[in-house]
Amino acid sequence: MFQRMPPAVFTPIMGVFGLGLAWRRATDTFSAPGAIGELILGAVTLLYLFSLAAYAMKFMQRSGTFIEDLRVLPGRAGLAAMVLSGYLLSATVEPFSLVLAGAILLLTFAAHVLLALRVIHMLITGPVEARIVTPVWHLLFAGFVLIPLAAVPLGWVGFAEAGFWGGFFAAAIIWGASAAQFLRTRIPPPLRPLLAIHLAPASVLGTGAYLLDETELALVFSVTAIVILSILIGRIRWLLKAGFSPLWGALTFPLAAFGSLMQLGAVVNGSDILRIVAGASLVAATLIILPILYKVVQMWTKGELAVKTNAAMA
Template structure:
């Protein structure tokens, strides 16, 4: 007797998701790195005679990409505003949100040569958003469990990230504001470096989180240019030396930093490397040192070879729907 044919039931229809329902904040750190790369190439017009158009081309592409991703994230918030607080509770989300805000300062610095009005608007919006994020994170740290108060490199982005604002504020004429931000940011950065070092001595960093250690390079690499721009040249030289020391340590421990393999947290490598090239270029121009000029050129080439592939891989993960899952992004 023949066996009755078996017709399996159709697979369940997957739940339809709305557009940008789970936009992950992790898309923003590599975009911040792209802005940094464009600004580094813009600076190369003084140090290496590179045409301004090359840096502006990178900055234009970064601006378009940033605005698209910003709209995508805002549309997610419009569907369910509580996702903002949920993303802030998770380390990748927190790093992504603050990178989104800090990219606003970099966009303002990008457009200030072309439109001071537009740059002022971008600067003001970024500053307001930054204050909101800082207040919310500070509230969570104060009221949350003690275990959640451990220092992370992301604290540099949150609490020292204001140091990026003078890159736009100084050309806009906010000189006193920029000086105040410089000194406050320097004090906070020193405190975070000290606390992080003490914490690192007590306990090792889990392999998946090690790429975030590259963020420690960013404050020195941004404080240096702002110190030059505000006239604190001797302090700028000290910060330049500190940046060289930090980058040297990161290069020596590169294998240790990346032992867990590629992840969205590799976006933390992008902006610090671009910012390091910028501070080295400015220092080389001020000192006339050929050695610093070579270091600046090599770091700019390295940034140009490293940042685009990381940004591409992270954005491809987003397009395939993998990035939100890997970073546990909140869903609207």
Template sequence: MFKLPQKARFGEQTPPAIFPPIFGLLGIGLAWRRAEPVFQAPPAVSQLILGAVSLLFLFALGAYGLKVIRRPAVVAEDLRVLPGRAGLAAMVLSVYLMAAVLLPMSPRAAGAVLLAGLAGHAALVWLVIAALLRGPEEQRQVTPVWHLQFVGVIFVPLVAIPLGYTGLSRFIFYGAGAFALAILAISVAQIIRRDPPPPLRPLMAIHVAPFSLLGAVALMLNERLPALIFAALATAILAALLIRARYIAAAGFSPLWGAFTFPLAAYASLMLALAGAGEGEPFRFAGGVTLVAGTLMIPAIAVKVMQAWAKGGLAVKTNAARA
């Protein structure tokens, strides 16, 4: 008897690639919160962005959760491919940003979400290390995605410091800083030896994010000189990427363009934080420019990625596992 093809179930092949642009949207919403004392921006702007994006993140998280419930092995399978590793890292780090979103409204809820993020991040790191040890040697090559997996804990102090965990935050700051510098140095050496293939070049933008976060955390720890040093390093990396923009984007639009989103938001936040701390007009100008650029660019990338997800092509393009 002839059978009709079975209709795909919702969430059956949710691609992790949906999370980097959502991560960027949360970041630009928090950047607008930083802009409130610097530019007297109305709080309604950040509240509107963060409210809408929080709902989008919860929807995406639910869709991926359905996939995992149906077949838990999909997580390990998604970690075998670079878009999956980047996407799952962005998913976990977005939980930290959700804690930052909740912080002004409910410190207790923010602390609970922060702990959930730490648990999820620890599980992700364990799975990534297991995949690296079991997988082929070429998968063990250092990539910018390592910043998200192994340095992403630098997001924790953004919430932990206001909650009073200064000692823990200082420990994370120094540890994450050492890892970030090591990953950058190895990545630069690899680029000198061999050009990355055009489709993977957008991932180079990720290098801006950890140093922007390190600068912001240093400022929160009242470490002015390290904050300015990390700001200078993040600026140098961003400038190098802008100079080589045609080289970076040579392959045209792809889901990996999500890697452009959260670094830009993180850099805008750092510049606005420095401006708010009274470090001078150049930081205010840089913060304003990157905030506007991020507000225009990040939603545009997110819309294209979400459209690809809705049409069913994103999972295929990024080799997402099926439940």
């Protein structure tokens, strides 16, 4: 059972975690019913835990499947999302148990460090062709920017600042390398949805800056996120030219992160314009993220997802 569990399913799961947290924040921003966010978070937590158990069963049947999944882009993105979702799970359970939230945060951080080190080893020892910078690198090396979302409510400010700045420098390097690479190479249509991941670090960094009371810095990241999103929207037909694929999961968590950032900016700055943008982005994210998750999970249940993402078999 679960011999070919596809890690690509974790990518939209991470997006739904972000969507649930955005709806939870909407309780303060728009006086939205708190049940909406909690319902989404409860449902996606169950799906996440089930998917974790499924991948653990695959790993126990043959441990080499983990390395094989890391070698392909959809698998690498999925495994990164699997780990990073732990940060969002920590933020999800924080209102109910600080101890559990802290334990999940530390466990996720340890898993994230190990995953990043394993990928670095693969890049160093593997072929030169495999060292091409991709947006998935944001998840692997800049994903530490998610730490403040869980650490600040726990009072772990030092840990939050370390994750924030470490993730920021990694994201800056990846943005620069990606821009230089974009100018000299042509991106195949099937891989273009991954470009949406560039929006995620800017949005999460902005949220983290607000949580750390760095308001001016948060505004810089907010403008950066708005610029990146505007470019993506302006090139949407080019971005999605290949049609639906499991890589559309890369659209989910950046949209959710952007919606949360706009909400926080509207509250902190008392801006009606940001409030309108926040409301529109939350509605758009909901209408985009949930159907993508449904479609990807449907592909999983039919056995199509593993084939299309070249998932390893135990």
